[in-house]
Amino acid sequence: MDLLSLGFVALELRDSSLVAEPLTKDLEESKKHLSNEKCLNIITLDEISRHDCDDDCWIAIYDYVYNCTNFMKKHPGGQEVLAEYAGRDATLAFIGSGHTKVAISLLENYLIGELPLSERLYRKPGGIQIVTVH
Numbered sequence: 001m002d003l004l005s006l007g008f009v010a011l012e013l014r015d016s017s018l019v020a021e022p023l024t025k026d027l028e029e030s031k032k033h034l035s036n037e038k039c040l041n042i043i044t045l046d047e048i049s050r051h052d053c054d055d056d057c058w059i060a061i062y063d064y065v066y067n068c069t070n071f072m073k074k075h076p077g078g079q080e081v082l083a084e085y086a087g088r089d090a091t092l093a094f095i096g097s098g099h100t101k102v103a104i105s106l107l108e109n110y111l112i113g114e115l116p117l118s119e120r121l122y123r124k125p126g127g128i129q130i131v132t133v134h
């Protein structure tokens, strides 16, 4: 079973109305103020993959890109889990860990950009809609 399928299994085991939906809703809520300001930088998966170590850690969550380098040592879930996803997409791991709204709002501090439309999985027309995965 690949990682994506495992993620879906994890989502099936949880109540998506408690976990997945708040994540997507809260992320969009927390980005609303950005629409009237300058656009986010476009950062490709290739660029993210070059920031894949303890002292340079970028990750993608829900098609947004975060520089977690300064947060790794402070992460309540441990530095190791973030290191595991350094340079990669961590959306399903983030959702699967059942993060609270506090964690979701913390993300904003580390936001540095978003994926190009062609590389997005979650925020594009016809993309995977996590909220409808049951």
Ligand code: HEM
Pocket (backbone or CB within 6 Å): 066, 068, 071, 075, 076, 077, 078, 081, 082, 085, 090, 093, 094, 097, 098, 099, 100, 101, 102, 103, 104, 106, 107, 110
């Ligand atoms: C920048 C991204 C992340 C932020 C801001 C973040 C933030 C947090 C926060 C604030 C908590 C405390 C509980 C809560 O409020 O939800 C937490 C716990 C946790 N996080 Fe993260 N997290 C991030 C990424 C990840 C990733 C990618 C994983 C991968 C599996 C992960 C795994 C965990 C786990 C397992 C816990 C639970 C620790 C425990 O209860 O002992 N986190 N995180």
